[in-house]
Amino acid sequence: MAYPRLQLCIGGEWRSRPGQPVLNPLDDSVLGELPHATRADMEEALSAAEAGHRAWRRTAPAKRAEIMQRAARLLRERADTIAEAITLEQGKPKGQAKIEVLRACDIIDWDAEEGRRAYGRVIPAEPGMRHIVIREPIGIVAGFAPWNFPISSPTRKVAGALAAGCAIILKASEETPAGAWYLVQAFIEAGVPKGALSLLFGVPGEISEYLIPRPEVRLVTFTGSVPVGKRLAALAGAHMKPAIMELGGHAPVIVCGDVDPVASAGISAVGKSRNAGQVCVSPTRFFVDDAIHDRFATAFGEKAKTIAIGNGLDPATQMGPLANHRRVEAMERLIADAVSRGAKLLAGGERQGNRGCLFPLTVLSDVPEDALAMHEEPFGPLALIHRTRDLGEAIGKANALPFGLAGYAFTHSAPNVERLSDELEVGNLSINHLVASIPETPFGGVKDSGYGREGGSEGLACYTVTKNVSHLVTAAV
Numbered sequence: 001m002a003y004p005r006l007q008l009c010i011g012g013e014w015r016s017r018p019g020q021p022v023l024n025p026l027d028d029s030v031l032g033e034l035p036h037a038t039r040a041d042m043e044e045a046l047s048a049a050e051a052g053h054r055a056w057r058r059t060a061p062a063k064r065a066e067i068m069q070r071a072a073r074l075l076r077e078r079a080d081t082i083a084e085a086i087t088l089e090q091g092k093p094k095g096q097a098k099i100e101v102l103r104a105c106d107i108i109d110w111d112a113e114e115g116r117r118a119y120g121r122v123i124p125a126e127p128g129m130r131h132i133v134i135r136e137p138i139g140i141v142a143g144f145a146p147w148n149f150p151i152s153s154p155t156r157k158v159a160g161a162l163a164a165g166c167a168i169i170l171k172a173s174e175e176t177p178a179g180a181w182y183l184v185q186a187f188i189e190a191g192v193p194k195g196a197l198s199l200l201f202g203v204p205g206e207i208s209e210y211l212i213p214r215p216e217v218r219l220v221t222f223t224g225s226v227p228v229g230k231r232l233a234a235l236a237g238a239h240m241k242p243a244i245m246e247l248g249g250h251a252p253v254i255v256c257g258d259v260d261p262v263a264s265a266g267i268s269a270v271g272k273s274r275n276a277g278q279v280c281v282s283p284t285r286f287f288v289d290d291a292i293h294d295r296f297a298t299a300f301g302e303k304a305k306t307i308a309i310g311n312g313l314d315p316a317t318q319m320g321p322l323a324n325h326r327r328v329e330a331m332e333r334l335i336a337d338a339v340s341r342g343a344k345l346l347a348g349g350e351r352q353g354n355r356g357c358l359f360p361l362t363v364l365s366d367v368p369e370d371a372l373a374m375h376e377e378p379f380g381p382l383a384l385i386h387r388t389r390d391l392g393e394a395i396g397k398a399n400a401l402p403f404g405l406a407g408y409a410f411t412h413s414a415p416n417v418e419r420l421s422d423e424l425e426v427g428n429l430s431i432n433h434l435v436a437s438i439p440e441t442p443f444g445g446v447k448d449s450g451y452g453r454e455g456g457s458e459g460l461a462c463y464t465v466t467k468n469v470s471h472l473v474t475a476a477v
């Protein structure tokens with residue numbers, strides 16, 4: 001089985017260091033050793049980034065796009081090997097891991113092309129005066145990526161920064177490092193200048209507390225939990241750095257009375273099982289109209305029982321283990337609390353076996369609003385079904401939490417869609433399907449789910465600053 005020998009990448013050079021073991025969540029076996037960056041490594045990554053940024057921002061956008069697209073081609077060629085490593089370290093089935101790798105390639109290709117269109121503006125003015133707005137790369141970016149999407153999440157940051165002409169120092173997840181390692185390897189081989197992209201691992205707090213205050217760093221981008229996001233955003237704010245914060249969600253799914261309860265429950269169960277629910281946009285709180293509630297809940301429970309869990313390298317597996325024991329403990333705590341408050345268990349509910357992190361898709365109905373799981377992001381394979389009388393009640397309950405990342409609805413009614421689009425407090429709303437974003441569309445949250453966008457032209461804009469050049473054409477001076 002392919003698992004790479006992990007190294008840091010600083011100024012285009014690969015380095016080994018002592019660090020920590022990387023575990024397979026299927027059975028807790030050791031896959032490899034992760035190097036930890038020293039203080040000197042971080043300092044060198046920063047000075048290499050200064051040189052890399054100078055070279056990269058002066059590289060023609062078309063040339064930048066060519067290098068980025070070469071990296072995407074290398075990743076496509078290696079997709080099978082990378083997918084296997086992701087399955088080993090993170091747990092998701094290999095088919096889903098391969099989709100993630102190919103999605104990362106699509107993001108790179110799209111960002112590469114969009115980087116060529118970072119247009120400015122000419123503002124109308126009196127004769128002889130020119131006001132020209134230029135969009136420039138913001139500067140060196142410090143990027144922090146999580147463990148749930150080992151390659152596509154780092155790709156959002158790396159591709160966005162590079163497409164805009166910025167250098168980036170990426171601190172990827174210590175628990176699922178191989179995806180980022182393969183990503184950086186492809187970019188280095190494709191010809192990104194030394195230092196324009198560096199890869200660090202280590203103690204997360206040590207790296208963020210070192211990099212964010214440094215004056216060379218001009219933008220912070222983080223994907224992860226709300227509490228850590230608030231800490232990093234505060235640190236960035238204290239040093240006047242803008243930030244992109246992609247934080248947690250607790251996605252509502254509003255199921256209106258005009259849809260087929262069995263079909264919508266089937267789509268929901270499969271959507272909930274994706275990456276074992278460890279997705280910030282995972283559909284979680286199902287507000288189901290009273291008219292179809294019982295049929296929806298029964299069908300959801302039945303479908304959930306058919307989702308095969310096991311080793312992600314087995315082609316029959318539809319849902320792999322959770323990525324770490326913290327998630328198993330969270331599932332057990334949230335389910336026990338909800339059941340103690342009267343929720344009905346329709347499927348799943350208990351960890352499988354006594355090694356590793358296998359946990360089945362779990363469905364609870366009649367979940368009272370005061371259950372912890374209705375407020376705390378489960379970040380695991382837990383679906384909560386709650387009966388509602390009408391759309392107004394469902395929207396009110398959906399908006400009641402401080403989160404506002406993705407939201408979903410099933411309905412065929414144009415007035416319902418109009419109202420949902422107007423009133424749901426989310427950054428991304430999907431109707432009659434459960435895909436929250438594609439490379440072309442802006443992705444991000446409102447409220448505690450964060451700010452800034454990844455993807456789409458809005459995402460690239462976050463990696464640029466505008467400069468207004470005002471030019472009086474005159475012979476008088």
Ligand code: NAD
Nearest residue numbers: 146147148204205208224225228246247248280326377379
């Ligand atoms: P956590 O809060 O300990 O860590 C979340 C992420 O932040 C991890 O990737 C971690 O390495 C990183 N991190 C932690 N402290 C940091 C610091 N001081 N500086 C820089 N990075 C730091 O939680 P966890 O147990 O790893 O993950 C569980 C929770 O994280 C979930 O409940 C979910 O809300 C959230 N999460 C969200 C996303 C997302 O896509 N938005 C991804 C992963 C995790």
